[in-house]
Amino acid sequence: MLLRERPDARFIFHGRQENLAPLLEEFSELKPVSEIRHSETVITMEDKPSQALRKGKGNSSMWAAIQSVKDGEAQVAISGGNTGALMAMATFCLRPMPGISRPAIAAIWPTLRSDIVVLDVGATIGADADQLVDFSILGAALARALFDMKSPTIGLLNVGVEEAKGNEWVKDAGKILSETSGAGFTYHGFVEGDDIGKGTVDVVVTEGFTGNIALKTAEGTARQVATYVRNALAMNWLTKLGALLASQGLRAIRSKMDPRTVNGGVFLGLNGVVIKSHGGTDEIGYKSALSLAYDMARNQLIDKIGDGISRLKPGEVPDVETVSETPST
């Protein structure tokens, strides 16, 4: 349980009082550090983002959780709900940070070297060069906050590592990034799909369509190979005996490949942190999402992002006062 490892964590649960109260009664350690906020409206998985906004702005549990971040009551909002609705509400309520045009969803991706950050994995469809540069700032700040590194390496996901490869916006972003310095990251260059699993760089940057497909293709491939291994070890009594003897090693892989241990897509680029947990996960998955949230809050992710933006584009960052007056779309 998270609270044993991070005893200063505090919780606000948003939802229907009648559902949450009996649940909280079951956890004697959690209850004293928790508070329930009742919301009548609950956003469902079927609500489209625009519907969710109309139906739930101001009065749903999802909105209330995000609002508590905006009001400074909470440092991170976590939801296992509808991703599209959560992104729409988070963007509407928290608004993009000055200097960032659109938020991104970052995944923490286990690799052969260590965990890395991959973004965007689904907030955007298509991106121009400037957005890919924004994603580099955001991803680098997340890597600095989570992995305790000074200048994470950034790779732009492409179909080859040569300068002439890829589409125009990737090439343009590569040119911009190779001219940056002192921005809180080190630009490595282009990386290819197989560089993700190798852990060639600390942060892999791409637009959301490609990133989402890469993420799900990797999940599918991992499941496919795991099935091959399971079937191969169940082939006959000899392989079964072998599997029994090797069970310590096999358990280690299982926990390494457990998608619950790196649960949580981080919404980056808004004035506040929101984490989307897998909806179908269990207490282990939620604990991962909560640990992620805790570490981001303690390591002041938002400040690190702000610092990254002001270092890379000092001219573009308007006065904060002005920005808070600007209506967002």
Added chain:
Amino acid sequence: MLLRERPDARFIFHGRQENLAPLLEEFSELKPVSEIRHSETVITMEDKPSQALRKGKGNSSMWAAIQSVKDGEAQVAISGGNTGALMAMATFCLRPMPGISRPAIAAIWPTLRSDIVVLDVGATIGADADQLVDFSILGAALARALFDMKSPTIGLLNVGVEEAKGNEWVKDAGKILSETSGAGFTYHGFVEGDDIGKGTVDVVVTEGFTGNIALKTAEGTARQVATYVRNALAMNWLTKLGALLASQGLRAIRSKMDPRTVNGGVFLGLNGVVIKSHGGTDEIGYKSALSLAYDMARNQLIDKIGDGISRLKPGEVPDVETVSETPST
């Protein structure tokens, strides 16, 4: 060796006579069914496509191999060389089939169900809706030729399965495909990245940037998981003993995951078939590429594609005589 399984196969080797002749002397069964065609110029891995065309058009071994397909001497050309140069030369020499605007590279992808076709994995960067429809025709014809099926299922790779998801060209292609019938395939709808490994459909269609990244991400993930398994089984003497007992099962996975057994990117949409084999492969990898070539030739892939085009867009397919006069770009 391929010749023992497919005794009517015949070979033309293109390259430097002085390099090829001593090699062929070593294979007594191969020599009587083979012929060497000398070319002075050899395209290297460093040549850019445009350079390769200037340097090697008409006089390189790569060009000669493709020309032998155009002349009807060979039914398939196979090269382990420079992919970009091979695609440029193949497109220039063989030209796109009537009704097809741009060629694609198809991969044969092993899944939990069976092998499937995924295209484009790198010939194009970006595609409009019509190109995705062309790729569907091409991929379906390849699936019909290789897997002996009447109406393979087609899925469009997207970030969600709902109609409203994705970018415009994927949505538009989905609309066009859902209105087709009798085109030699069954349109399934959108599929996501993890549907590839599941084998949800027989043919996954996407543009080349995304397809290439999905392919390489999957290769990287498979290698990553294989490394986890290897390390876990080498953990201690007990897991090592277990691995020894389970070796029959583990060998089965190794051959299942061996990238050499599905070696070969198929260039589709040209007036002739060209296969790109992995350059760094060995005799097992080349045998896979050759088997693929043989099966495509015997199952009349080109006729099947032509049939698919004329069924789906009868109006657009001009008279073949006219087309052969049209200069291609």
